[in-house]
Amino acid sequence: MNMLQERTVPAPSRPPVQTGKPPQRSGPLRGFREWAHIHLRRWAYLLHGAAVESRAVGPITFLGVSAALGAALTVTTLYAASYTVTVDGQDVGVVADQGVVATAVRTVEKQGSSLLGRDYRVEGEIDYQFTLTLKTELTDEREIETFFYEQLNELSDDLRKYELLVDGRVMGTVQDEAALNAVLEALKAQYITENTTETGFVEDVKIEYVYSSDHLMSVEELADTLTASAVGETTYTVAKGDTFNAIAYANDMSSSELRALNPDTDVNRLSIGQVLNVKEMIPNLSVQTLEHQVYTQPIECPVETVEDDSMYKGDSKILTQGEEGEARVEADVTFVNGYERERNVVSTTTLREPTTTVKAVGTKEKPKTASKGYFVWPVRGRITSYFGGRTLYGRYDYHSGLDIATSYGVAVKAADGGTVTKAGYSGSYGNLVVITHDNGIQTYYAHNSRLDVAVGDKVYQGQTIARVGSTGNSTGPHCHFEVRVRGSAVNPLSYLQ
Numbered sequence: 160m161n162m163l164q165e166r167t168v169p170a171p172s173r174p175p176v177q178t179g180k181p182p183q184r185s186g187p188l189r190g191f192r193e194w195a196h197i198h199l200r201r202w203a204y205l206l207h208g209a210a211v212e213s214r215a216v217g218p219i220t221f222l223g224v225s226a227a228l229g230a231a232l233t234v235t236t237l238y239a240a241s242y243t244v245t246v247d248g249q250d251v252g253v254v255a256d257q258g259v260v261a262t263a264v265r266t267v268e269k270q271g272s273s274l275l276g277r278d279y280r281v282e283g284e285i286d287y288q289f290t291l292t293l294k295t296e297l298t299d300e301r302e303i304e305t306f307f308y309e310q311l312n313e314l315s316d317d318l319r320k321y322e323l324l325v326d327g328r329v330m331g332t333v334q335d336e337a338a339l340n341a342v343l344e345a346l347k348a349q350y351i352t353e354n355t356t357e358t359g360f361v362e363d364v365k366i367e368y369v370y371s372s373d374h375l376m377s378v379e380e381l382a383d384t385l386t387a388s389a390v391g392e393t394t395y396t397v398a399k400g401d402t403f404n405a406i407a408y409a410n411d412m413s414s415s416e417l418r419a420l421n422p423d424t425d426v427n428r429l430s431i432g433q434v435l436n437v438k439e440m441i442p443n444l445s446v447q448t449l450e451h452q453v454y455t456q457p458i459e460c461p462v463e464t465v466e467d468d469s470m471y472k473g474d475s476k477i478l479t480q481g482e483e484g485e486a487r488v489e490a491d492v493t494f495v496n497g498y499e500r501e502r503n504v505v506s507t508t509t510l511r512e513p514t515t516t517v518k519a520v521g522t523k524e525k526p527k528t529a530s531k532g533y534f535v536w537p538v539r540g541r542i543t544s545y546f547g548g549r550t551l552y553g554r555y556d557y558h559s560g561l562d563i564a565t566s567y568g569v570a571v572k573a574a575d576g577g578t579v580t581k582a583g584y585s586g587s588y589g590n591l592v593v594i595t596h597d598n599g600i601q602t603y604y605a606h607n608s609r610l611d612v613a614v615g616d617k618v619y620q621g622q623t624i625a626r627v628g629s630t631g632n633s634t635g636p637h638c639h640f641e642v643r644v645r646g647s648a649v650n651p652l653s654y655l656q
Contacts, residue, residue: 239294242287244303251306252298257287263304271311281307312368320372323381324365325444331381332372339366342382350448350497357449361495364444388440392420397433400653410437427545428652442496450492451505458484458509460516470521471529477518484513527576528617530597534574534654535620537604538627538638540565546650559648560603560641567608567636571625574602574640574655579616579624588639589631592624603641606633 244251244260254260264281271279312319321336322329333339347358376384395406403426407417418426420436460481470476487508493501544562573594580601581593588605592612595601608628618624629636642651 237293238291239297241290241292241297243290244298245286245288246283246306248286252303253290253292253296254303255292255294255297259300260285260303263300263307266304267307267311270308274311279311281310283310319368320375322367322369322372324363324367325360325385326362330384330443331376332369332374333376333378333381335378336366336368338378339381342378342385345382346385346444347446347448350446350494352448352450354450354452355448356451356491359447361445361447385444386442388442391439391441392436393439395435395437397429397431397435399431401429402650403427403429406435406437411440412438427542428655431653445496447500448494450494452488452490452492454488454490455485455510456488458486458511458513460484460513462516462518464518464520466522467519468522470519471523471525472521473525473532474521475518477516479515479517481514481516484509485511526617527619530576531620532575532598533656534602534642534651535572536563536655537571537574537602537640538563538565538569540569540637543637546648546652560605560639561651562637562639564635564637565627567627567629569627570623571604571607571627571638573618573620573622573624576617576619577602579612579614579618582610582612582614582616584630587632589633590625590628591631594618594624599645601641601643603639603643605639605641606630606637608636 239255241253241255242257243253251260264285268279268281320332320334321339322332323339324330343360343364347360351358395410397406403417404414407414410417414426416438417435418424420438424433424435460483462481464475465478467476487510489505489507491503491505492499493503540563542561543564544558546558546561548557571592575594575596577594577596579592580595581591583591585591585605588603590605590607590610592604592607592610593601594604604625606628607625607630609626610624611626612618612624627636627638633639640651642649642654
């Protein structure tokens with residue numbers, strides 16, 4: 160009979176309210192669905208009867224039935240027939256299948272029997288109460304297992320061992336938990352100062368207990384494992400005066416190791432600001448500390464400039480030197496293994512205001528022969544001998560510049576503008592030109608075949624000053640180029656561009 164077409168059918172009597180568990184046929188989920196289906200039919204029948212009795216047939220009836228269907232479908236989609244599990248009245252969790260509990264009990268009993276050396280059985284009365292639960296709120300199987308392991312723990316404390324994990328990696332297993340915690344605290348303590356406010360580890364550190372281990376370590380062995388370092392990489396920015404070997408030494412590396420990390424770098428031509436890859440030793444467990452620091456720092460003087468047409472552009476001089484101010488600073492500073500990683504300034508209080516520095520700046524155009532402050536290569540060619548120690552004719556010799564091999568008669572050019580202060584023959588240098596630049600630095604150009612300048616001449620950067628030759632102590636045509644600062648030879652590669 161089509162319910163929507165039978166308008167004259169009297170309203171059915173209300174069906175009895177269902178209580179207790181739904182019928183179960185081949186498992187709780189199927190029983191729940193049948194139970195929900197029976198109730199859905201009854202709700203639809205009640206809605207239809209009420210509509211007939213009130214003559215409210217048509218769309219309203221359809222809407223009512225649809226609402227009932229939607230509610231039932233929502234229940235079966237979001238909820239699961241489940242059981243609240245208790246042991247001696249204590250809540251354990253909610254499961255969709257009683258077999259989850261049975262499996263957990265068997266697992267724990269098997270492990271307990273193995274650990275205790277006798278037959279072990281889980282104690283307590285397990286009870287199941289039928290319920291409806293959101294599927295997302297069912298208890299994980301591991302949590303059910305953990306509950307029963309707690310009973311075993313009470314009997315097996317002396318059998319328990321402690322496994323340390325760092326970022327999920329097992330570092331080792333020890334017998335004594337207190338000693339393990341003492342090792343961790345000792346690692347942190349070595350970085351604690353009077354200003355330390357927080358300590359912790361960079362990595363995620365967990366201690367878990369286990370009942371078996373392939374290798375049980377002493378706490379001393381575990382401490383050595385935690386402090387052992389793995390090789391990582393960081394960067395170093397080249398500063399003035401740096402050499403490749405010095406950078407390697409400062410970072411506890413050999414020159415070959417530094418070259419391997421920087422295969423495209425010319426070790427003899429480092430430039431200020433150049434970034435190199437260097438080795439960094441990173442322990443398996445890193446300590447992070449936070450310090451609250453209070454200190455004073457200078458406040459730079461504001462600078463007021465005035466133009467001076469008697470000086471060249473780019474030149475300046477101080478007319479009145481100001482005095483720095485002073486500020487009180489509070490900052491939270493983060494350290495990792497004792498090295499600063501971040502500084503967050505919390506507050507700054509001015510204790511003394513700075514006074515103004517007055518500086519004159521030149522406005523007059525520079526002549527072509529004025530120094531530009533950097534050096535260009537005097538010739539282009541292959542470097543046959545670098546600055547520093549070398550072996551010459553079978554014995555050690557100190558070389559004060561660069562030997563750049565090129566063809567006989569090639570033009571030798573001034574590395575920068577300046578004044579020629581020597582031009583002539585000079586012993587082992589042969590035909591030599593020396594230029595004194597505006598900043599006092601001198602450049603030497605030796606072994607020339609011909610000189611094109613004289614003492615007192617003003618020369619500009621790139622001007623031809625001589626021709627390549629092999630005069631003096633020389634075995635072939637080349638340009639010997641030196642840079643001298645306050646009379647002492649320095650590595651020209653640190654100045655050439």
